[in-house]
Amino acid sequence: LLLVAKAVWVTVSCYYLTPARIRRVLASQGVRGPPPRPLVGNLRDVSALVAESTAADMASLSHDIVARLLPHYVLWSNTYGRRFVYWYGSEPRVCVTEAGMVRELLSSRHAHVTGKSWLQRQGAKHFIGRGLLMANGATWSHQRHVVAPAFMADRLKGRVGHMVECTRQTVRALRDAVARSGNEVEIGAHMARLAGDVIARTEFDTSYETGKRIFLLIEELQRLTARSSRYLWVPGSQYFPSKYRREIKRLNGELERLLKESIDRSREIADEGRTPSASPCGRGLLGMLLAEMEKKEAGGNGGGEVGYDAQMMIDECKTFFFAGHETSALLLTWAIMLLATHPAWQDKARAEVAAVCGGGAPSPDSLPKLAVLQMVINETLRLYPPATLLPRMAFEDIELGGGALRVPSGASVWIPVLAIHHDEGAWGRDAHEFRPDRFAPGRPRPPAGAFLPFAAGPRNCVGQAYAMVEAKVALAMLLSSFRFAISDEYRHAPVNVLTLRPRHGVPVRLLPLPPPRP
Numbered sequence: 320l321l322l323v324a325k326a327v328w329v330t331v332s333c334y335y336l337t338p339a340r341i342r343r344v345l346a347s348q349g350v351r352g353p354p355p356r357p358l359v360g361n362l363r364d365v366s367a368l369v370a371e372s373t374a375a376d377m378a379s380l381s382h383d384i385v386a387r388l389l390p391h392y393v394l395w396s397n398t399y400g401r402r403f404v405y406w407y408g409s410e411p412r413v414c415v416t417e418a419g420m421v422r423e424l425l426s427s428r429h430a431h432v433t434g435k436s437w438l439q440r441q442g443a444k445h446f447i448g449r450g451l452l453m454a455n456g457a458t459w460s461h462q463r464h465v466v467a468p469a470f471m472a473d474r475l476k477g478r479v480g481h482m483v484e485c486t487r488q489t490v491r492a493l494r495d496a497v498a499r500s501g502n503e504v505e506i507g508a509h510m511a512r513l514a515g516d517v518i519a520r521t522e523f524d525t526s527y528e529t530g531k532r533i534f535l536l537i538e539e540l541q542r543l544t545a546r547s548s549r550y551l552w553v554p555g556s557q558y559f560p561s562k563y564r565r566e567i568k569r570l571n572g573e574l575e576r577l578l579k580e581s582i583d584r585s586r587e588i589a590d591e592g593r594t595p596s597a598s599p600c601g602r603g604l605l606g607m608l609l610a611e612m613e614k615k616e617a618g619g620n621g622g623g624e625v626g627y628d629a630q631m632m633i634d635e636c637k638t639f640f641f642a643g644h645e646t647s648a649l650l651l652t653w654a655i656m657l658l659a660t661h662p663a664w665q666d667k668a669r670a671e672v673a674a675v676c677g678g679g680a681p682s683p684d685s686l687p688k689l690a691v692l693q694m695v696i697n698e699t700l701r702l703y704p705p706a707t708l709l710p711r712m713a714f715e716d717i718e719l720g721g722g723a724l725r726v727p728s729g730a731s732v733w734i735p736v737l738a739i740h741h742d743e744g745a746w747g748r749d750a751h752e753f754r755p756d757r758f759a760p761g762r763p764r765p766p767a768g769a770f771l772p773f774a775a776g777p778r779n780c781v782g783q784a785y786a787m788v789e790a791k792v793a794l795a796m797l798l799s800s801f802r803f804a805i806s807d808e809y810r811h812a813p814v815n816v817l818t819l820r821p822r823h824g825v826p827v828r829l830l831p832l833p834p835p836r837p
């Protein structure tokens with residue numbers, strides 16, 4: 320009886336009392352929004368608006384994509400003002416775009432009182448679990464502390480050789496594809512494979528071929544979880560039988576078995592003293608995680624509630640296979656689409672690569688000198704940020720802008736990164752155009768809080784520097800191996816399926832250039 324009473328109380332509190340309090344606090348500050356329906360909130364409105372705006376491909380190759388991808392943001396910010404609230408089921412999402420408030424929210428001041436909501440964590444449970452991306456509070460702090468050293472600048476230098484080798488294989492595969500079937504190639508699939516190979520080799524001592532099944536399983540689990548999560552707003556729905564649940568369980572079982580085998584193999588190699596480096600960090604992320612787990616097993620300072628156990632190791636591996644793969648692949652794919660449609664910038668970037676690398680492969684010392692490439696990468700991330708939204712739930716009442724906005728505990732703040740990146744107020748009338756020179760050295764830097772491809776503050780992307788090095792290596796080598804032009808088959812149709820991707824891929828025409836010297 321006590322259990323039933325507790326369940327009733329939790330349900331009433333989650334689905335009625337807390338939302339009512341949040342609504343009251345927001346309304347008292349004039350934060351309004353579309354009227355929510357019981358339980359579903361505005362979910363159906365969002366789905367209908369997005370379905371309509373993305374039903375067809377775009378008529379031209381325009382980068383003005385905010386109304387297509389975030390039509391609800393455009394509609395509601397026009398109707399209710401730049402700060403508005405809508406309801407994702409019973410979770411209120413307060414939209415905030417003011418740069419100062421965004422910066423403040425993401426700063427260390429709020430790092431421990433904001434985080435990932437139950438809905439987000441539940442939605443990512445099977446393909447990420449308790450990994451860093453979805454962790455909160457002290458657990459997040461500990462995990463971040465453990466993995467961050469793997470991505471520090473000095474360690475990244477040691478990864479450049481692997482990245483060059485992976486890109487060499489991609490260049491070979493592209494040359495073979497051109498020789499075999501002509502110069503039309505869908506570049507997105509090659510970039511996905513390249514990014515997968517890079518993360519698998521540098522951090523997990525394996526290759527894309529070995530890790531391929533892991534990537535496929537994560538992708539399939541992501542797809543099935545998105546479907547089965549559509550009804551998460553129904554109280555208790557996570558316990559309902561669903562046609563997806565059995566399949567998710569089966570695939571997750573296979574994924575965890577493969578990861579466990581890979582972890583055990585690495586452990587054996589380390590135990591036999593066959594580690595390529597004496598330091599556990601030398602083996603990349605997996606090595607560091609293993610060392611941490613051993614500390615916990617030995618009851619050392621990694622122990623206690625927040626240390627890594629076997630399941631957490633598996634979840635962290637899933638997280639990095641997922642987070643380090645798709646976003647990087649999309650950055651490369653969109654960059655090639657933009658270079659293929661802006662030949663002058665393509666020539667400029669290629670000339671810089673030739674001057675800096677002298678026909679050889681990029682090295683840790685040459686990478687920082689590739690300024691034009693850096694500008695192209697930044698402009699790609701501005702126009703097509705792989706993560707279009709940043710949600711942060713407040714776990715206690717917080718104030719932003721010196722009290723200008725009180726966010727009640729239980730409300731999520733929703734930062735529409737894509738809209739901020741395309742805001743004419745911050746970027747000028749040409750905000751929707753590809754103009755890499757806005758990032759030229761010596762030009763004023765974008766206002767803090769206006770450029771957020773990797774989020775900001777202590778909970779920013781831990782792989783940011785890694786992703787930048789990877790993108791520079793890959794693009795430098797591709798530019799010196801091929802000229803790209805966009806194919807007549809290309810249909811411009813960006814869509815947001817967790818990340819911002821081209822619905823039909825990016826077919827390009829490749830003109831192979833004479834191979835650079837080895």
Ligand code: HEM
Nearest residue numbers: 451452642643646647650705706772773774780781782786
């Ligand atoms: C162009 C490539 C990438 C982009 C645009 C990107 C973007 C982001 C963003 C926006 C976040 C914050 C998400 C949130 O808190 O809601 C994030 C977090 C994260 N990213 Fe990346 N990422 C990229 C590449 C990578 C790579 C290569 C790795 C791993 C090697 C990685 C690992 C992570 C992890 C583990 C987190 C969670 C950090 C935390 O919560 O403390 N990312 N990324």
